[in-house]
Amino acid sequence: MPTSFPADxxxxxxPQVMHFDEPLMLACGxxxxxxxxxxxxxxxxxxSRSNAxxxxxxLSGHHHAAGYHSEEDRKPGWWDHYIGxxxxxxxxxxxxxxxxxxxxxxxxxxxxxTNPDTGKPWGPDxxxxxxxxxxxxxxxxxxxLGIDQWAAVIGGxxxxxxxxxxxxxxxxxxxxCVVIAAAMKLSAQNIAFNETARQAxxxxxxFHDGRYLEHQDVPKHGLAVARMIGHITYLSDHVMGQKFGRxxxxxxxxRGTDQPVEFQVESYxxxxxxxxxxxxxxxxxxxxxxxxxxxxLAREYDDDxxxxxxxxxxxxxxxxxxxxxxxxxARSREIVDALIGADKPVTYAEIDSxxxxxxxxxxxxxxxxxxxxxxxxIDTE
Amino acid sequence: MRLDLDQIQQWIPQGSRVLDLxxxxxxxxKFLIDHKQVTGYGLEIDPEQINACVDKSLNVIEQNLDxxxxxxxxxxxxxxxxxxxxxxxxxxxxVLEEMLRVGKECIVTFPNFGHWKARxxxxxxxxxxxxxxxxxxxxxxxxIHFCTFRDFDLLCKAMGIDVVHRQVVYERSxxxxxxxxxxxxxxxAIYHLRKGAES
Numbered sequence: 001m002p003t004s005f006p007a008d009x010x011x012x013x014x015p016q017v018m019h020f021d022e023p024l025m026l027a028c029g030x031x032x033x034x035x036x037x038x039x040x041x042x043x044x045x046x047x048s049r050s051n052a053x054x055x056x057x058x059l060s061g062h063h064h065a066a067g068y069h070s071e072e073d074r075k076p077g078w079w080d081h082y083i084g085x086x087x088x089x090x091x092x093x094x095x096x097x098x099x100x101x102x103x104x105x106x107x108x109x110x111x112x113x114t115n116p117d118t119g120k121p122w123g124p125d126x127x128x129x130x131x132x133x134x135x136x137x138x139x140x141x142x143x144x145l146g147i148d149q150w151a152a153v154i155g156g157x158x159x160x161x162x163x164x165x166x167x168x169x170x171x172x173x174x175x176x177c178v179v180i181a182a183a184m185k186l187s188a189q190n191i192a193f194n195e196t197a198r199q200a201x202x203x204x205x206x207f208h209d210g211r212y213l214e215h216q217d218v219p220k221h222g223l224a225v226a227r228m229i230g231h232i233t234y235l236s237d238h239v240m241g242q243k244f245g246r247x248x249x250x251x252x253x254x255r256g257t258d259q260p261v262e263f264q265v266e267s268y269x270x271x272x273x274x275x276x277x278x279x280x281x282x283x284x285x286x287x288x289x290x291x292x293x294x295x296x297l298a299r300e301y302d303d304d305x306x307x308x309x310x311x312x313x314x315x316x317x318x319x320x321x322x323x324x325x326x327x328x329x330a331r332s333r334e335i336v337d338a339l340i341g342a343d344k345p346v347t348y349a350e351i352d353s354x355x356x357x358x359x360x361x362x363x364x365x366x367x368x369x370x371x372x373x374x375x376x377x378i379d380t381e
Numbered sequence: 382m383r384l385d386l387d388q389i390q391q392w393i394p395q396g397s398r399v400l401d402l403x404x405x406x407x408x409x410x411k412f413l414i415d416h417k418q419v420t421g422y423g424l425e426i427d428p429e430q431i432n433a434c435v436d437k438s439l440n441v442i443e444q445n446l447d448x449x450x451x452x453x454x455x456x457x458x459x460x461x462x463x464x465x466x467x468x469x470x471x472x473x474x475x476v477l478e479e480m481l482r483v484g485k486e487c488i489v490t491f492p493n494f495g496h497w498k499a500r501x502x503x504x505x506x507x508x509x510x511x512x513x514x515x516x517x518x519x520x521x522x523x524x525i526h527f528c529t530f531r532d533f534d535l536l537c538k539a540m541g542i543d544v545v546h547r548q549v550v551y552e553r554s555x556x557x558x559x560x561x562x563x564x565x566x567x568x569x570a571i572y573h574l575r576k577g578a579e580s
Contacts, residue, residue, distance in 0.1 A: 337453075347439075347442070349428075370428070373435045
């Protein structure tokens with residue numbers, strides 16, 4: 001390994017692609033005849049194939065969860081603080097699989113892929129997906145990798161929803177389920193933010209009813225605004241205040257000047273939005289936020305989460321963060337209470353953090369300790 | 382081994398579903414799992430103690446007892462335990478009431494503030510008692526609601542709680558005296574409680 005990477009990094013990683021020719025029946029009733037999933041792996045699969053861990057990503061995530069793609073890469077994968085040698089998800093012990101979800105825009109088949117029936121990009125015609133469709137496609141990836149049972153399925157936010165769905169859809173295929181900063185369903189406020197973000201995209205003249213690729217156009221302004229809205233919900237009031245306060249980037253309030261004033265927070269959000277718009281597909285954003293809105297763990301179990309979790313056979317770790325107002329600790333408590341009601345093994349911690357929803361991605365001594373100690377007790381045999 | 386563990390386990394039927402309030406590092410819960418094959422959960426708020434429970438592979442839930450047990454269904458546990466935490470609660474009587482709602486039976490242990498050493502301390506030094514068992518100063522102690530055995534007996538009576546068993550833990554040397562006056566010589570009491578018949 002080159003010395004330029006930190007010692008506790010998985011180092012250089014190369015994404016891989018798996019092809020699937022068996023049609024995948026989707027929750028919407030349509031089938032996807034052929035598709036590809038792009039994924040990365042870290043660590044070694046043991047001889048008994050019992051040390052595999054699946055990482056499920058959140059709204060804007062992808063398969064690149066840890067390590068670096070090149071020597072020049074400045075930033076590691078999105079969960080590098082938690083995946084690596086000696087880290088909570090210890091790659092010296094575990095074989096970690098991180099997959100870009102179907103419908104994504106980082107290599108797996110999605111709206112930017114070519115529709116074999118038309119020879120044009122799928123765009124808005126790509127089938128609407130539900131969380132369970134991701135879970136089923138991940139199960140097929142597990143089949144191909146020869147993994148009958150995950151030591152753990154782990155996810156934060158939307159990833160936590162996938163992990164819970166795994167526990168209900170394939171109860172005998174995971175031993176532990178780690179649900180971080182998630183919820184069993186979105187609140188009206190959550191849906192409202194998602195819809196506002198979607199409207200920003202749809203009302204951009206560059207959207208062309210979702211066929212922007214055919215028009216060689218991109219609704220980049222709408223996508224940027226969508227990201228700005230989302231980003232606000234990932235941060236706490238406190239951390240925004242601490243980071244930006246009312247600091248000005250330019251302009252002045254002085255009398256007699258008409259120079260426009262720009263707050264630091266405005267410039268930051270615009271930068272985040274513009275960056276995102278360059279790397280993310282608008283149809284994928286619409287698809288994933290809809291999947292989030294429609295997710296309701298207990299819907300098919302008579303709206304009874306205890307009845308839903310009665311199907312689970314694994315052990316659970318549930319973690320929330322004190323200032324997370326997107327999926328507040330109360331949402332995690334609902335998960336925990338349902339698990340207790342269903343008499344399932346569960347450990348729950350509410351981590352004190354200033355960082356809002358984003359805390360699940362960031363370093364924190366207590367979070368790292370708790371997560372690491374829980375992972376250490378997972379039997380890899 | 383802690384003195385109270387052995388006594389407590391005798392009152393817990395094999396394979397019970399238990400809830401341990403203020404479970405600390407999980408010593409009691411682990412002991413009961415190993416010796417009585419119980420299942421259940423511990424509630425705790427101290428991050429270090431929660432980590433210690435995680436190390437023992439226990440089901441530990443971060444929950445503040447002062448916020449109540451509203452998330453637990455009536456009679457959903459065979460036994461609800463609370464060892465040496467009663468005196469740290471803002472509203473001990475309310476938690477006691479909740480314990481008897483959630484559990485079919487309860488076990489509560491607490492230090493006796495009517496112990497002769499505490500009485501002497503207050504009488505002769507004129508200061509709030511500080512001892513090996515209760516090593517805090519009055520202003521920094523987590524123990525905010527002290528009571529004596531007699532106080533607790535009266536509370537049980539007022540709340541219509543049946544005391545199924547009571548076991549008092551003494552210093553070894555003082556045992557002959559203790560039978561005469563548990564409230565004077567007992568250090569810790571272990572109460573086995575049940576909701577009284579509705580009158």
